[in-house]
Amino acid sequence: MADKKYRVVHYLNQFYAGIGGEAKANIPPLIKEGVVGPGVPLQQALGEEGEIIATVICGDSYFAENIETAAEKVVESVSSHAPDVFVAGPAFNAGRYGIACGAACSAVSKNLGIPVVTAMYEENPALELYRKEVYIIPTANSVRGMKDAIPNMAGFVRKLGLGQSIGLPDEEGYFPRGIRVNQFADRTGAERAVDMLLAKLKGEPFQTEYLMPTFEQIPPSPAIKDLTSATIALVTSGGIVPLGNPDRIEAASASKFVEYNIAKVDDLTAGAYQTCHGGYDPTYANEDPDRVLPLDAMRTLEKDGTIGRLHHLYYVTVGNATSVANAQKFGKEIAERLKEAGVGGVVLTST
Amino acid sequence: MRLELGIIKTKDVQFGEETIIKDGTLYVNKNELIGLALQDGRLSEADVELARPGEEVRIIPIKDVIEPRVKVSGSGELFPGVIGKMGTVGSGRTNVLRGAALATVGRIIGFQEGFIDMTGPGAQYTPFSQTNNVVLILHPIDGLAPHAHEEAVRLAGLRAAAYLGKAGKDVAPDELEVYELSPVTNTILPRVAYVYTLLSEGLLHDTYLYGVDVKKLLPTLIHPNEVMDGAIVSGNCVSACDKHTTYHHLNNPLIKELYRRHGEDLNFIGVVTTNLNVTLADKERSTDYASKLVKLIRAKGAIVTEEGFGNPDTDLMMLCKKMEVYGIKTVLITDEFAGGDGGSQSLADAVPQADAVISVGNANEVITLPPMKHIIGDLKSAEVISGGFVGCVTAGGGLNIEIQSIMGSTCQLGFGKLTARGY
Numbered sequence: 001m002a003d004k005k006y007r008v009v010h011y012l013n014q015f016y017a018g019i020g021g022e023a024k025a026n027i028p029p030l031i032k033e034g035v036v037g038p039g040v041p042l043q044q045a046l047g048e049e050g051e052i053i054a055t056v057i058c059g060d061s062y063f064a065e066n067i068e069t070a071a072e073k074v075v076e077s078v079s080s081h082a083p084d085v086f087v088a089g090p091a092f093n094a095g096r097y098g099i100a101c102g103a104a105c106s107a108v109s110k111n112l113g114i115p116v117v118t119a120m121y122e123e124n125p126a127l128e129l130y131r132k133e134v135y136i137i138p139t140a141n142s143v144r145g146m147k148d149a150i151p152n153m154a155g156f157v158r159k160l161g162l163g164q165s166i167g168l169p170d171e172e173g174y175f176p177r178g179i180r181v182n183q184f185a186d187r188t189g190a191e192r193a194v195d196m197l198l199a200k201l202k203g204e205p206f207q208t209e210y211l212m213p214t215f216e217q218i219p220p221s222p223a224i225k226d227l228t229s230a231t232i233a234l235v236t237s238g239g240i241v242p243l244g245n246p247d248r249i250e251a252a253s254a255s256k257f258v259e260y261n262i263a264k265v266d267d268l269t270a271g272a273y274q275t276c277h278g279g280y281d282p283t284y285a286n287e288d289p290d291r292v293l294p295l296d297a298m299r300t301l302e303k304d305g306t307i308g309r310l311h312h313l314y315y316v317t318v319g320n321a322t323s324v325a326n327a328q329k330f331g332k333e334i335a336e337r338l339k340e341a342g343v344g345g346v347v348l349t350s351t
Numbered sequence: 352m353r354l355e356l357g358i359i360k361t362k363d364v365q366f367g368e369e370t371i372i373k374d375g376t377l378y379v380n381k382n383e384l385i386g387l388a389l390q391d392g393r394l395s396e397a398d399v400e401l402a403r404p405g406e407e408v409r410i411i412p413i414k415d416v417i418e419p420r421v422k423v424s425g426s427g428e429l430f431p432g433v434i435g436k437m438g439t440v441g442s443g444r445t446n447v448l449r450g451a452a453l454a455t456v457g458r459i460i461g462f463q464e465g466f467i468d469m470t471g472p473g474a475q476y477t478p479f480s481q482t483n484n485v486v487l488i489l490h491p492i493d494g495l496a497p498h499a500h501e502e503a504v505r506l507a508g509l510r511a512a513a514y515l516g517k518a519g520k521d522v523a524p525d526e527l528e529v530y531e532l533s534p535v536t537n538t539i540l541p542r543v544a545y546v547y548t549l550l551s552e553g554l555l556h557d558t559y560l561y562g563v564d565v566k567k568l569l570p571t572l573i574h575p576n577e578v579m580d581g582a583i584v585s586g587n588c589v590s591a592c593d594k595h596t597t598y599h600h601l602n603n604p605l606i607k608e609l610y611r612r613h614g615e616d617l618n619f620i621g622v623v624t625t626n627l628n629v630t631l632a633d634k635e636r637s638t639d640y641a642s643k644l645v646k647l648i649r650a651k652g653a654i655v656t657e658e659g660f661g662n663p664d665t666d667l668m669m670l671c672k673k674m675e676v677y678g679i680k681t682v683l684i685t686d687e688f689a690g691g692d693g694g695s696q697s698l699a700d701a702v703p704q705a706d707a708v709i710s711v712g713n714a715n716e717v718i719t720l721p722p723m724k725h726i727i728g729d730l731k732s733a734e735v736i737s738g739g740f741v742g743c744v745t746a747g748g749g750l751n752i753e754i755q756s757i758m759g760s761t762c763q764l765g766f767g768k769l770t771a772r773g774y
Contacts, residue, residue: 166774168773177774179774180687180713180771182712182713182754184768184769187768188604189709189764189765190605190608190765192709193608193654193684193709194605194617196707196709198652200652209709209770210710212702212703
């Protein structure tokens, strides 16, 4: 066994580093010697073979708003400590934190050539952004999953630290990156094909060797022939709701969409509407909710006769970490209601 | 229809005064072989070299590889309708020089010839590093059009293989492989068909069935023995990794596997050959027709093999979708083009019904190969064949090249053991 410990640098957001919540989310990257927060149990799990020599900390908002600069600064701090492994998170289902973990890992890997790993929940939007470049270990969707996340991360960090090769996703417990690697199988393709066919014929389980990417083909509707007689509706995944969020749409992983009547409203104002979306800085949306749901502009188009009229209901949900399955379900139901109401076109805003 | 393949185990190849087989060694009369090739006035020069397993030899650029054979009894001749008299093959006795191969080499025809390393890390990607190769080097007369050049080399290769095969006509085989599609009495066994797609895009991407250019073919039913006995020959210059050489057609591994399990695990009811043409109307027509034939013979399951990639991915997916809609359980064999880093989507087309796919590897993988002591052909051609690039030949004569350029590396008949897995 090597007598030299492998060196690890850990990345955390301001919250897990114990610096503060949303109020401190704007702090730029800083580096502390040794372990911080979840780094303590992570170090325990790593044992004697590896050492977390430093922790890089950054505010989630700062990172999300300055991804390139933040990542550069992280690379700089990490570089001066010359670690063998870089580990970030776990981020669970926190979207901004997940993106910071993914972006930091990606930048460190690209610029310093150091193996990297992070961990997050399967619906964290950062997963799809970074899974190809970064090993990402699955976790539960909240901090309650910390107990399980730490040993899984430690096991992976250890492998990277000792320079061991990383096997298949199923064996090693990371999200498949979608990287195709050639290998020699035990049997020929022809033998495997006949086995697979027999399993398929018998209804027995089998594993395809290449999973088809499945695209849902959505043909665009034909253009509206006469906009001046058409009813247009507003739909948003940006979370604009009446003040106080009366129907309690979740800030992330929305379980529902809601319709609100705007027949008597011409302008969305700060005291009457807000966003309930948890994935972006709400300051500007709350200052003027028309910025996300452009009701004022639609009223102008209605008055000057560009469109026939604006539908009296608008539909809202939150797109933050919302699963594709839920998003498809909401979309279908909203479309059915709009069709029934004779709506000819939709302005769909996202954030 | 009963076919006996008389296997003559060929362990070595040498030049000799007479073309004969003696104690497992194939002796080749070089001058006779050259003279035979030059009977075609479109070829100006010919030479023969030998390459055996384990030798430090790289053969490049290779067009086709053919197994030397001879019809001993039964109707038809070797490669009927092409160089042999027309007559249905697939019955009687055919002697096979197993362990020998004839490879055609020479000035590049279509940018999609390939290479074979007889040893080193490249050897494991091609079955032809394990065969005793008689390499026929052919040069065309000046000004010969590519399609005529292709035809001349194709025919010269087939004739040379037949010439070598004749040496085995009166040799007692070491063993017999018997192929007979006997009726299955166990009605519980699932009826399985094989859909054999053949490249037919034209412009040097063609295949011949009994001498018929298959792009003019409506899909048709064929007995597997006919394939095993030379009914299909390659005229194909698609990428080396996944074109079916004539050798592959003669030794179709999927037909062998379906035979092996016939009457035990399944009821092998036949082979439907179809083409891979370029226009949408052709694709619709051929895939309609092929899937209809599979349904007509009441198959419960089918395996489809692809040849080439990209454009034919669409035919593969159409066949899959149409057969699945008929309720025929379908498995596809394809290779992948996932980029050098393995990170791209692998196929040009996809349907959700394609839920059972055998991958025979990512052809874009780049490998580094050491120099070889002897080059048969022209090493510089590596820079223009598919999978190579300018600068892929290193100063010392090594190669940095995609496995796409290696003969049969990702054969979609399932000949080899290579696969790609998702990391």
